[in-house]
Amino acid sequence: MHTRPADLTDLRHHGDVDAEPGLLDFAVNVRGDGPPQWLRDRLAGALTTLGRYPSAADDDAARDQVAARHGRRREEVLLLSGGAEGFAMLPRLTPSLAAVLHPSFTEPEWALRQAGVPTTQVRLTPPYRLADAAVPADADLVVLGNPTNPTSVLHPAADVLALRRPGRILVVDEAFGDAVPGEPESLAGVSLPDVLVLRSLTKTFALAGLRCGYLLGPPELLARLQVGRAHWPLGSLQVEAIRACCEPAAVAWAQREADVIDAERAEMVALLAGAGISVHEPARGPFLLLHVPDGERVRQGLRERGVAVRRGETFPGLGPDHLRVAVRAAPQARRLVAALAEVLG
Structure with missing residues (x-):
């Protein structure tokens, strides 16, 4: 299927807009708070x-x-x-x-x-x-x-x-x-x-x-x-x-980091699936695409609980019930899943 959007506004929406200081950031796909x-x-x-x-x-x-x-x-x-x-x-x-x-x-x-x-x-x-x-x-x-x-x-x-x-x-x-x-x-x-x-x-x-x-x-x-x-x-x-x-040393460092991302993603998928949350698989990037009911309410509920996620409807082909979350270490992932469980009731 091929088409085009009505305007350019959504095309310029990126995850940094969804993240704000003080929130646990799952909206931006950047590893850590700064370079190694x-x-x-x-x-x-x-x-x-x-x-x-x-x-x-x-x-x-x-x-x-x-x-x-x-x-x-x-x-x-x-x-x-x-x-x-x-x-x-x-x-x-x-x-x-x-x-x-x-x-x-x-x-x-x-x-x-x-x-x-x-x-x-x-x-x-x-x-x-x-x-x-x-x-x-x-x-x-x-x-x-x-x-x-x-x-x-x-x-x-x-x-x-x-x-x-x-x-x-x-x-x-x-x-x-x-x-x-x-x-x-x-x-x-x-x-x-x-x-x-x-x-x-x-x-x-x-x-x-x-x-x-x-x-x-x-x-x-x-x-x-x-x-x-x-x-x-x-x-x-x-x-x-x-x-x-x-x-070469930096490339080797990045390869080790990729292995860490791989392990963290597998753990996140297991946590999310265990909470009954739909995750698109197979996934190989440092982020995951989720599908939840009443996505706008879920996203706002997460924000009220101090968690930022990337809204999905600005991606052509996705809707408001899609959310993108960055892969994070287990402590942060558990906090995300706990907040999702609260919002989803």
Whole structure:
């Protein structure tokens, strides 16, 4: 099924709006309260660079590190001020028709439609399989997430690549790719002339306030995306953070964190299921999609009990009875489930 929303308002709603200071935050998919200590120390040591402009050599060094992390060439890497900047660049590819698979992160569609690009929604229904996606044959730009926010579905790489067509560019949002142990379905290390892969470093490394990410793809497409881009698009701390997070020790740290997320998610699913709450499975991302009766009342009841969750109806294809919750450690998960049990009676 493909359609389009009536306005852009819901497309700009994100989890940070649902979270407020003082609430137990299940609304935002960022791990912890800030980056790990080793990364804080690395960034603190780079503060002396703030007195000079970021150099081309700094950019090259970071791109080299990203390239090495994914088995790519430097020319296949574009550093980003957060993953959202990559989505804002997509209109520069001048597609005649863009198709965005939903339910998914809404920023790509907002950026495309805001720029006047003809855009259609391709809405999947449970179990949200790509094999069921009715993508228009004339769509020359297709955007999807893997693993997908908010469904937590991890699509097989073969199903993602099956969406390729002559004359079509495929954009795969892997913002949560490093949260999947072993990254088995990632395309980040695959060089193809028509595939762009977006990576964020703000989630697992808790750098949402610093805005760090990158695009991987053919140099020809990356060049088109940069047309009109401001000079010095990233600050020196952003460049240093990207380089640091792609070094072997950091990648190993992220892999261990992915294993922790895996275990925490399994425990959360068991707790939620034990309380009779519907959870979409299989889930592979650092978040879960819930379905509850009278979702708006439940969400407000949770807020009154000090718990913030992400509302679901702003995701195309979902409704007010859907809630997205971030994967958290057992003590926080038990508090969420206890609050849900109270609200649901």
